[in-house]
Amino acid sequence: MQNKRDLPWRETKDPYQIWISEIMLQQTRVASAIDYFNRFLKQFPTISDLAQAEEQEVLKLWQGLGYYSRARNLHAAAKIIQLEYHGIFPDSYKEILKLKGIGTYTAAAIASFAFNLPHAAVDGNVYRVLSRLYGINKAIDSTEGKKYFQTIASETMGNAIPEIYNQAIIEFGALQCIPRSPKCDICPLLANCFAHNNAQVDQFPVKSKQIKTKNRYFYYLFLSCKSRFLIEKRKKKDIWENLFQYPLIEYDKPISTNELLRTSEWKELFGNMELVIHSVSENVIHKLSHQNLHTKFIHIEMDIDKMKNKYGYAIINHSEISEYPFPKLIEDHLNKMTKNNP
Ligand code: SF4
Known part of the structure; x- marks a missing residue:
């Protein structure tokens, strides 16, 4: 094992830390996970800290890592550990496997790394x-x-030391x-x-x-008035559940801006309201594991207070961005907008 990498989660036997690292590493490269791991443990040093957090806070810390169901499951499982196991991480493979978001690989990894139990971790x-x-x-x-x-x-x-063999x-x-x-x-x-x-x-x-890649066409409406703009929470069982985004019109094929203005969704949203289309972005292709999101941002200036009561939209100021978890696609657009309008 003299060639193994020095990684923060390798220095510990704490099942909580090993769990966090294993969940992060499921879909994320080691180099990107290290900072997230350190930040996560700084904010939630114990299972009980994580269990007591608001989901929005957990998602915000996860922002940029993707596969957000991992964060939601971590949070849900921390609550279960707190409630049913008195805040102590279970120490048997069977009990670990029962936790939300933990499959056979992760259960075997935690069981062997934290408790040296003889379970082969197959990733x-x-x-x-x-x-x-x-x-x-x-x-x-x-x-x-x-x-x-x-x-x-x-x-x-065989009879090798499980922790060493798996690693x-x-x-x-x-x-x-x-x-x-x-x-x-x-x-x-x-x-x-x-x-x-x-x-x-x-x-x-x-x-x-081979899982087929699906193409989706997103038309994001960046509805703003000076430094304030509208956001909504994604609620559907879909990508980015419980993260925030701008009001969205989704289509199953690409459409021009003129066609967009004639859609029933657009008419229902705006009716006869006065608005100015400030700009329409280039097509941005955001790739997820099995989806390509072909995205355009339509920047509209208008009296957004008139939209406040529609569809549960919220109005926020640029200075409040840090309080909300956004998918990377929206985060990048917001960064661009902030740069252009400091
Ligand atoms: S393919 Fe076989 S020989 Fe090549 S690195 Fe893997 S185990 Fe070694």
Whole structure:
């Protein structure tokens, strides 16, 4: 383990800290997660601090990390730990797995890193290493494949120290047996590696399905009056639930500004109100894992107080931005607006 990376969550046995780091690392690169991890623990040093926080505060701290359901689940699980486990993180794999947002990998990681329990943690790195090493062609996104890899990982772990074994194989996948151009020429497993010996490194791991990317067309209405503007909370079961955005008209195909003005949504919003379209942005493509959001920002100057009582909109001032969690797409636009109108 002399080659392992020095990471803040590796210095601790505290299950709470390990949990936070594992959830952050699910969809975020290590380098980006470190700052978020340190800030999160500064604000919520204990489970009880997190359990008592407002969801808006938790989401604000998560702003920019994406996959916001992770933050909502962390918050919900902290409340359960506080209520049902008297604020003490459960110390069995079975109980850990019951917590919201924790799947088999994360439960095994926490159980082994914090409590040294013998559970093999199988993440994307481990799938890659094991599939290449043993030439396993079962799909890693199938139920059968997942079960199979879990069994192989447990057998490979054998009587090794769970914490060290899990960290070692994850590190090996992250640093050595990397997705593209793995460092086979200096690999200690070279002689026994199926994929390398059969020139099939790029064919492992195997996946059964390609998830199609969906295109969505967002027309954000930045309705402002001097330094004040309108926001709304996203409530639907969709991306960015409970984050804030500008009033939105969504379409299933691209439309011109003239077409937008003729939509029933536009007419319902504005009726005969007086307004001035100040500017229409270029198309901005915001990519999520399986969605491309084709976005335009329409800046409208008007008497926004007339809109206040519509659809639960809120009026805020630029100086209040730090109190609300926004998706990155809106945050970037707000930064641009603040720069242009300091
Ligand atoms: S030889 Fe290459 S493909 Fe095989 S385990 Fe080592 S790094 Fe991975």
